[in-house]
Amino acid sequence: MKKLLLIGMLLIFATGSSFAEYRLGALFSTTGPASFLGMPEKQTLEMLVEKTNKNGGINGEKIELFMYDTRGVDAEARKKFIRLVKRDNVNAVIGPTRSGSTLAIKDLAEKFQVPLLSCASSDKIINPLNKYVFKVAPSDKHAVRKIYFYLKTKGMENIAILTAQNGFGDSGRDALLSxxxxxxxxxxxxxxxxxxxxxMTSQLTKISERNPDAVICWGVGPAPAIVAKNFKQLQIEAELIMSHGVASKKFIELAGDAAEGIILPAGRLLVAEKLPDSSKFKSMLVDYKNEYESTFGESVSTFGGHAYDAFMIIKKALLTAGKDKEKLIKSMEEITDYIGTYGIFNFSKKDHNGLDKDAFILIEIRNGDWELLES
Amino acid sequence: MKKINYLFLFTILLILVLTKLLIKNEYYLSIVIFGLFNAINASCFNILLGYTGIISLGQGAFYGIGAYCAVITAASYGISPSIAILMASFFSGILAFVVGYPTLRLHGHYLAMATLGFGMIIYVFMNEMAFLTGGPSGFLDINKFTLLGMSIYGESEFYIFVASMFFVFVVMFELFDKSFLAYKLKFIKESEFASKSFGINIFRTKLLTFSLVAAITAFNGGVYAYYAGFISPVSFNFHYSIQLLTMAIVGGVGSVSGGIVGAAILTALPEFMTAIEDYEMVLYGLFLAVTIIFLPEGLSGLFKKIVGKNASN
Structure with missing residues (x-):
């Protein structure tokens, strides 16, 4: 018994590692309803950290990654964030995946003075601005503007909206209405x-009674796929438009034939190979896509792209500023013209998102694959 | 009638004080604080299930009502947070009275269904009444918590407050456990017909217990909201009620220590197991299955057995 205790104690002490390397924290929702956003983020980050360490790290120092699952629950994100800051002593945190979880720790990031690069989209994350909180995902209003512009050119004016009751759907609904x-x-x-x-037939039946020209569905996870299926079953004669929340091959798998013809705004990553050669995004996106797909044997999703952008931004900042948190913030605010998976980032003291509406392109689902609708 | 277990109360006090003295790391403190919130809620659940035989799957909703009412009244009417929490607690008690009046006449599965429905209705309200609650995106503008002019902020200060609150609650619970009321409730649980023939007004007793427990849960929820600084409906959904049920059963129903032990273990266990992330869920499930199959009286029942054996030796 004593021996066992001794071994246990030794193990505990052995895991308390040194402070020499850069310590990076990550919070992703790898289980729960947002798992298909969280998983690609987790895998992307693991892949990039491993690659960077293999190539000699940042400034010759290795990165140590501490990653926890928030299960998409606010209280869990809060607990794990404190764990990252107070137990693992990280220099910066990437994530969380969901808007609600990010808002739950926004104040804590300021209190503990730890840079946070959220992968969630809600505008409230950066508005009001918090010195320590950045956001690498584009805002909902960027996506909404892209859709509305398309509808206008098609002469469609009567729109029905169907939104999820979570942080993502709620902030999407706000943007759609305003x-x-x-x-x-x-x-x-x-x-x-x-x-x-x-x-979702009851909601869709109500919608079809109003004869809209287009139905816009705003949600993540399996629910939008059910919307697509029911939409087909009810034979509603309108254009079905989804949000960037479904920009993952999983959605096409879940919805099957019902996904055909759906239009959605999404990042360029989905159609990386189909971009014109002149596009400055093409080579970077194709590289990331090939690397991801060969490592994990599954299709890349734009959510993994958020983790990619967040990691590249923090890497750039660490290269110039080192570990000092104030300097780190300052050098992130100075990043301009960074070509990311979701567009060109131009951060400033007042803009902690750095993206505009050109982050999105419109994509149509044809024959179970993404096709560029317009460039 | 049994005597009050001073040793138990003293042990709890000692643990609380030692925690404050020994743990400086804010992460571990935050886990203990979460554990204390859960312990109060699980104990409240225990009073309903273990003593009175009421299966309420709407406790998460009362917790949420307390949290939302406390922050909304404080933010919109400029009331001091401590008074807002008391008001939220009172409101929740009244609501429980109104909800309990028709539903507590039901028994077993039917009662479980009714309270489950109530929990879901409240969850929908939290989501839909966006002008009040902020909807699914959550409620952000939570004031700083002040008590008698002192501002309480951060894990360390909140620990002192929550631990004191918890201790007062445990003392009250222990007094209740040794009181005539606890016997009355257990009598009702054993046999409603027998207790009726002894002249006990079953319905009134149940209704008062249900309302009081809802008020305590809501008070707890109000304090939680100020501690967390952000609340959204996800934290108070059906899953949370089920978690409380699990804590009470793993700890052991029908005793003071049951809910506390269950909450302590089920709050701490996942934190220790995050290191082995891939097997976390499997081990957690295994632990629950083993306790429920082999320890019908829960973990606190096991401790009592061990202590009892030693004493008889």
Missing amino acids: EAEKMGLNIVADEKFRDNDRD
């Missing part, structure tokens, strides 16, 4: 669904 007013479009129906609903 931008519609600005662009002179009519919202004829405003329905909602829950993350784990198994059937």
Whole structure:
């Protein structure tokens, strides 16, 4: 018994590692309803850290990665964030995956003075601005503007919206409603669904009674795939448009034939090979895509791209500023013209997102694959 | 009638004080604070299930009502947070009275279904009443917590407050356990017909217990909201009610220590197991299965057995 205790104690002490390397924290929702956003983020980050360490690290120092699962729950994100800061002593944190989880730790990031690069999209993350909180995912209003612009050119004016009851759907709904007013479009129906609903026919029936020209569904996870299926079953004669929340091959797998013809705004990563050669994104995106797909044997998703951008930004900042947190923040604010998976980042003291509406392109699902609708 | 277990109360106090003295790391303190919140909620659940025989799957909702009411009243009417928490607690008690009036006449599965439905309705309200609650995106503008002019902020200060609150609760619970009321409730649980024939007003007793427990849970929720600094409906959904049920059962129903032991272990265990992330869920499930199959009286029942054996030797 004594021996066992001794061994246990030794193990505990042995794991308390040295402080020489850069310590990077990450919070992703790898289980729960947002798992198919969190998994590619986790895998991308693991891949990049391993690669960087193999190539000699940053400034000759290795990166140690501490990664925890938030399960998409706020309280869990809070606990794990404190764990990263106070137990693992990380220099910066990438994530969380979801907007709600990010908002839950926004104040803590300021209190503990730790740079946080969120992979979630809600505008509230950077507005009001918090010195320590950055966001690498584009805002919902960028995606909404892209969709509305397309609808306008097609002459469609009556729109029905169907949004998820979570942070993502809620902030999407806000953007859909406010931008519609600005662009002179009519919202004829405003329905909602829950993350784990198994059937959406009641919402869709209500929507079809209003005869909209287009139905815009804003959600993540398996629920939008059910919307697509029910939409087909009910034979609603309108254009179905999804959000960038479904920009993953998993969605096409889940929705099957029902995914055909759906239009969505998404990052360029999905159609990396189909981009014109003149595009300055092409070579970077194709490299990342090939590397990811050969390492993990599954299709790349744009959410992994968020982790890619976050890591590259923090790497750039660490290269110039080192570990000092104030300097780190300052050098991140000075990053301009960084070509990321989601567009060109131009950070500043006042803009901790650095993206504009050109982050998105419109994509159509054809024959189970993504096709560029317009460049 | 049994005597009050001073040794138990003293042990709890000692653990709380030692925790404060020995643990300086804010991460471990934050886990203990979460554990204390869960312990109060699980104990409240225990009073309902273990003493009275009421299966309430709506405890997460009362917790949420307390949290939301406390922050909304404070933010919109400029009331001091401590008074807002008391108001939230009172409101939740009244609501429990109104909800309990029709539902507590039900038994077993039907009662579980009714409280489950109540929990879901409250969850939908939290999501839908965005103008009040901030909707699914959560409620952000939470004031700093002040008590008698002192501002309480950060893990260390909150620990002192939550630990004191917890200790007061444990003393109250222990007094309740040794009181005539606890016997009355257990009598009702054993046989409603027998207790009725002894002239006990079953419905009134149940209703008062249910309302009081809801008020305590809501008070706890109010304090939690100020501690967390951000709340959203996800934290108070059906899963949380189920977690409380698990804690009470793993710890052992029908005793003071049950909910506390269950909450302590089920809050701490996942934190220790994150290191072995791939097997975390499997081990967690295995642990639950083993305790429920082999320890029908829960972990606190096991401790009592061990202590009892030693004493008889």
